[in-house]
Amino acid sequence: MELNQFDFNLPESLIAQTPLEDREASRLLAMDRVTGEIQDRTFTDIIDYFEPGDTLVLNDTRVIPARLIGTKKETGANIEMLLLAPKKDLYEVLIKPAKRVQIGTEITFGNGELIATVVEKHTEGIHRVKFKYEGVLEAVLDELGEMPLPPYIKEVLSEKERYQTVFNKHAGSAAAPTAGLHFTHEILSMLEDKGVNIAYITLHVGLGTFRPVAVEDITTHKMHSEYYHISQQTADVLNETRRNNKRIISVGTTCTRTLESVIRDYDSFTESSGDTDIFIYPGFEFKAVDALITNFHLPKSSLIMLVSAFSNLENVMNAYEHAVNEQYRFFSFGDAMIIH
Known part of the structure; x- marks a missing residue:
């Protein structure tokens, strides 16, 4: 399949810059997975799409202040670092500009509270670094780091917790599992009262989720x-x-990728931990997930490819065209979609 098949026209004015004050006030586009039939609803109507005995799966990851601005120790040049994932006693990071660092380069943050030494250098700006600090890394990041909002969000986030789900638990993500941002404790309680099970997985969102697709043949x-x-x-x-x-x-592409990875590897749902690099695009056979709650995704992204695989490309592109015409809010702080 070609990359351009997943492109669509989006006015910049529809890219949500700030979250709604009320999480559950988002709009909800409901699409029949098979027929492509569309309904315009509000997110509080999500209850209508569940039956007793169904299970809702949420990603309980917590976003860390993963964006750091530091200086190269030797020259004082500015370096931006995005923390992606811990790798044993090292940390995998994205560095800009990558050409300024080599193996052995030291980068200082704050007044030296955190020092990163480049240990391994990879392609596309990805490196592994060794951190030096006193105390607990999470506390150091809270002091020195910034929330890693996507580049299409230009507004300053006044309330950091608004980029966290209300059920976040395990710190480690470089971006929020944004489909979960719409849920409130009240909605979760209403689902439980209806007899719906609430289950949690953890996937720490990193480069796999938001890295652009740069090849014409997406396969x-x-x-x-x-x-x-x-x-x-x-x-x-x-x-x-x-x-x-x-x-x-499943709430979001992160939950979906986790559940499908586990079924692929174990043939049933099994207690497990590990790294997944599963890439879901049209033609994929879903074995774990029956309905998907998600946000509206960037053109040509791996996320819109997963969503297209869950229904089909024609249905999803028609739904996106409808969302643009009806002025839904797009991307991280935007409105929601359920494919059922």
Whole structure:
């Protein structure tokens, strides 16, 4: 398949720059997975798309202040670093400009509270560094780091927690699992009252999720690996859901990739942890997920390819055209979509 098949025209004015004050006030575009039929709803109507015994799966990752601005120790040149994922005693990072650093380069942040030494140098600006600091890294990042908002968001985020889900638990992401931003404790309680199971997985969002697809033949695109974990409790709930012939509703592409990875590797939902680089595009056979709640994604991104695979390219492109015409809000702080 060609990259241009996943392109669409989006007025810049529809790119949401700030989150809504009320999380659940977002609009909801509901699309039938098979027929492509569309309904315009509000996010509080999400309850209508669940039945007792269904399971909702959420990603409980927490975004860390992963964007750091420092200086090269030797020259004082400015260096920007985005933390992607811990790798044993090292950290995988994205450095800009990459040409300014070599193996052995030291980068200082703040007044020396954090020092990074480049240990391994890879392509596309990706490096592995060794950090030197006192105390706990998370506390140092809280003091020195910034929330890593996507480049299409130009406004300053006044409230950091608004880029976190209300159910976040495990720190480690370089970006939010944005489909989960619409959920409130009230909506989750209403779902539980309806008899819906709530289950959690963890996938730390990194380069695999937001790295652009740069090849014309999308089948040759290579995903960057991201860490995931699924607990025994979640595996048990999901397997029971399957035995009862009920549905698994995944919130976001991160949950979907995790669940499909586990089914691919173990043939059933199994307690497991590891790195996944699964790339889902049209032609993929879904074995874990029955319905998908997601945001509206960037043109030509691996995310819109996953969404297109879950229904089909024609249905999704028609839905996106409808969303543009009806002035839905797009991307991280935008409106939601359910494909059921």
